[in-house]
Amino acid sequence: MSTYVPAALRRQVIERASSCCEYCRFPQTVSLLAFEIEHIISEKHGGLTSLDNPALACPYCNRAKGTDLGSIDPKTQRLTPFFNPRTQTWHDHFTLTDAVITPLTAEGRVTVLILQFNILDRLQEREQLLRAGLYPGRN
Ligand SMILES: [Zn+2]
Numbered sequence: 001m002s003t004y005v006p007a008a009l010r011r012q013v014i015e016r017a018s019s020c021c022e023y024c025r026f027p028q029t030v031s032l033l034a035f036e037i038e039h040i041i042s043e044k045h046g047g048l049t050s051l052d053n054p055a056l057a058c059p060y061c062n063r064a065k066g067t068d069l070g071s072i073d074p075k076t077q078r079l080t081p082f083f084n085p086r087t088q089t090w091h092d093h094f095t096l097t098d099a100v101i102t103p104l105t106a107e108g109r110v111t112v113l114i115l116q117f118n119i120l121d122r123l124q125e126r127e128q129l130l131r132a133g134l135y136p137g138r139n
Contacts, residue, residue, distance in 0.1 A: 003039075003043060003049055005037045005049060005054065009037075009049070009050075009051060009054070010037055012051060013037055013051070013054050013055070013056050014028070014035075014056055016056075017055065017056035017085075018136070019035075019056070020056070020136055021035065021056060021057050021058035021061055022055040022056050022057060022085035022090075023055070023057055023058075023061040023065075023083065023085065023111065023115055023117075024058060024060070024061050024101065024115065024117050024122070024126075025090065025135065025136055026058045026060075026122075026125070026126070026129075026135070027129070027134060027135070027136060028056070028058070029134075030129065030134055031058065033058070033059045034059075035056055035057060035058055035059070036056075036057055036058075036059060036062045037054045037055075037056065037057075038054065038055050038056070038057035038061070038062045038065065039053055039054055039055075040053050040054070040055050040082075040084055040085065040086060041053055041069065042066075042067035042068075042069070043067075044067045045067070045069060052086055053086070055085045055086070060115075060116065060122060061115045061117075064114060064115045064116050065082065065114065065115055068082070068114060069081055069082065070082050070107075070110055071110040071113065071114045072110070073106040073109050073110055074109060074113065075106065075109060076106060078106065080106045080107055080109070080110045081107060081110075082107060082110060082111045082114070082115070083107045083108060083111040084107075088107065092104065092105070093105045093107055093108035093111070094108050094111075094112070096130075098127070098130075099123050099124075099126040099127040099130055100118050100123065101117040101118060101126075
């Protein structure tokens with residue numbers, strides 16, 4: 001979680017993510033908080049700090065995810081991994097319903113739930129960004 005990430009790798013991760021959180025797609029450019037380099041597979045579970053594991057995450061998503069790898073899907077009751085921004089495509093797992101990020105799959109459901117995409121504060125922020133044309137979720 002707080003491992004040193006070399007500056008060059010940090011830059012590559014931010015560029016690859018187009019400066020948006022790879023989970024909730026919040027743009028870093030309009031955030032007052034610094035985004036974080038998150039380990040998709042946490043170091044605790046053997047994840048490496050090479051280019052194929054880190055993701056750019058907003059502080060909300062990163063803190064909510066912690067070292068977790070997944071959760072119990074509320075629909076199937078099965079242990080399900082989180083959405084993986086390295087191997088999966090956001091629009092295959094989520095869609096926007098107004099400002100609400102609606103999950104389309106089991107991975108989407110556990111990610112929306114545990115990373116708390118749709119709590120009130122975040123919904124209100126997303127609504128404002130959508131109105132201003134600054135939220136990239138529809139692309
Ligand atoms: Zn996020």
